[in-house]
Amino acid sequence: MQTTKSNSKPNINKLAKLKYDETRNLNFILLPEKIVKLNGTANAILSLCDGTKTISEIIELLEKKFSVDAIEKDVMDFISDAKNHGWITI
């Protein structure tokens, strides 16, 4: 499998849709026959995957927003998983 590069620009898979559900007070990713509950971190990352930002830029935005650092490996791992699940395309 190709390794994900930090200058690539992930986008939500066109089969998928992000949704905040008021009934459950939770975030989800909706796919043709699947609904997946997202934790806060997953939702924060996926919300930034809009096809215009590179992974490096996404990491930078997350670091600023949550006042954290050294998250690069975690974000890269998540993006790679999300790609394998078909949630995003790169």
Add this chain to the structure above:
Amino acid sequence: MDGLQSKEKNPLSGIAPPYALLAELTHSCPLHCLYCSNPINLVKKEKELSTSHWLNIIEQASDLGIMQMHFSGGEPLIRTDLEQLINKTRDLNIYSNLITSGIGLTQNRLSNLITSGINHIQLSIQSHEAVSTKVITNSECFQAKQSIASLIKESQLPFTINIVLHALNLDNIEEIIEMCISWGAHRIELANTQYYGFALANQSVLLPNKLQIEKAFAIYQRKKQEYGNKIEIIWVIPDYFEEYPKPCMGGWGLIQLTITPAGQVLPCPAASIISSISFENVREKSLDWIWYESSSFNIFRGDMWMKEPCKSCIYRFDDYGGCRCQAFAITGSASNTDPVCKYSPYRPLIDNAISTTNSRENILANIKYRNLD
């Protein structure tokens, strides 16, 4: 079977809201497929819910926590208000999926659906070529489906092709998969026939033999590996050939509900056959009340209703005793263990059905098509 673990969890710690709604807009359909899982007695056009009923249902569904709506039928394109309903799901940020035979989908109609905000189309096919498609659907529709697939492909809409598998097409699974890919599908669902409604009436024609299933499954696995992440290929298990039943609908009244063209609210699309249960109608009761309070939704929640061998089984919260509709259709009681289960005293009925598949001849002579007025 994979995926079953010996864990005991109790889903009755409270009833969770539903995730998905299957909206059967009409039972009318240009095709008359041998494997149709709709009931033998279809809802007549004049009994169908109106546009305002459906718009109200979508609002209620959204309040209830529904995040995904599948518009189905029959053929949902026959309803001229389809775009209006899809528009409503978009306004409420509900994921909309159109489950269609494709027949009636013109360029103009497709543009309207896109403008309305459709999220995904699932197109059915029956075979990889015209002659067998005609046998299976009792209609000349293969060429039309090919053109329609090409329209959908050009539109770049998210696109699944679904094929129901059975004795008449399993041997061609490789050609079928290749055709779905060349037609531009992003996902392929290879769904082995579920024997409900009209499909059960045609079981002697449709039920494959074990060798057919094994060969087809091996090809599916090879293709899945070959295409990797490029395309999602899904195999829906032929439950008759398993040792344990499927956790039907993810459990009765746990994840999703179905509304029939006449407004009956069901925990499973096949449930209307269970004549021992009186199902509610959305014309008379709210969706919220039906989901949380009605006896038809509560009757098979939890494990209090179970008898042996389910009652003491470690898998009872994994498969929920299997499919209630199949238990009713084959054993005569909806609270029996699904007869597919190897511990069910009725399992020999399933084994007998399978054993007849090795010796039958001239199966096409047994085909039954729907008699429509």
